[in-house]
Amino acid sequence: DDAALIKRLGFTPKRYLAETVIVNQGEDCDRMFIVESGWGCISHELAGGQRQILDFALRGDIVLPQSYTGRALETFVAQTELSVLVASTKTFTVAAMQSPRLFSLVIETLVHNAAVVAQHLTNVGRRSALARTAHLFLELRTRLERIGSVTRNSYECPLTQYDLADALGLTPIHVNRMLRELRERK
Template identity: 45%
Template sequence: MISSTEVVVKKLKCYIDLTNKELDTFVSLPSRLVTFEAGREIVHEGQQAHKAFILLDGWVSSYKLLPDGTRQIIDFQIPGDFLGLRSLLLRTSDHSFEAVTDVSIAEVSAQNMFSVFAESPRLASAVLWAASRDEAMVVEHLVSIGRRSAIVRTAHFLLELGARLNLIGVGTKDGYPCPLSQYLLADALGLSAIHINRVLRQLREQKLLTFQKGIVRFDNFEKLIELTDFHVGYLDQDGPIIKN
């Protein structure tokens, strides 16, 4: 049983109004709860586990390592996010997951997931929505790394994190708690830690955004939106598409 489904349900309800029966089915989905300390690897690239996970508490990074030891972070997962859904269909995991903070995770086997999909097609469509939304974010990150300037991509990424966290009741339009180091941000944004430091200083000096002591503060939210041309539509969290 999942110990707390609140954040997961908040996310899925952006797509569909789940019935009480569907909620009960979802709660019974995981086979066990596991915890990992910060810095621990959860899944490594190439692992043949055929399991997925639901992040209940804490932050996780998903990444790929290159032969020279450098790392490209694909994204950060926050409470309510799924980890490794593709691993249920692919024979091996195509990237790794590591705990950024201490985390609590619900483990889901392929057999349990497919049984639930067969029993509840509406719930299956909600999980497919979550996977599609994650893909939309990866596309946006690709655009940032390929075409946006360092200051725009950094601000855009922090705005995106804010919108995602706001959905699950963390933070406000003014800002949010963020455990990410400059090294983690650098690996996510394709920049060096020195460059990230410089960009954050520029954003602070321009009185747009401040990221200090684990807190992201939006000093001028409207100008940040204008600078980054940030549109929340790709996160698709305006309300349920499918209703009871």
């Protein structure tokens, strides 16, 4: 029923190639996205070309670019080829009001976003580089397991060491060391 409601309300399927910027930080944005397949990346762009990855968007996730006065505070990029359903925020709000399940997904998304921010703050503020690296891989495993993308206790991870560095607040060289140490510790 929810899938039919989404289609009836005009959600548009879109496909993006890997590394395509979907929403630029600072642009007008009243759109939201439901990820159908692939990996997306939500980041905050910093002066000098650096970025802090805030979260990865996976199948089933709702991406609501944070905005202030209608301008996106984050950049949303297709990490891999990404298929999404796109709608205006207003359209999604109408859909959520007609479906308790969609409304609960909105609440779940907001709670998830707050939890991710809290974990990122804890990572960069108090966790060791090794602990924050392990934490990210375990978080991804848990999320991917929920959507059936874990097989034999492993999962496909398209992230580069540069992506991991931007998500963990480390240098790519330090990430390399942490990955080596995690492998050594099995």
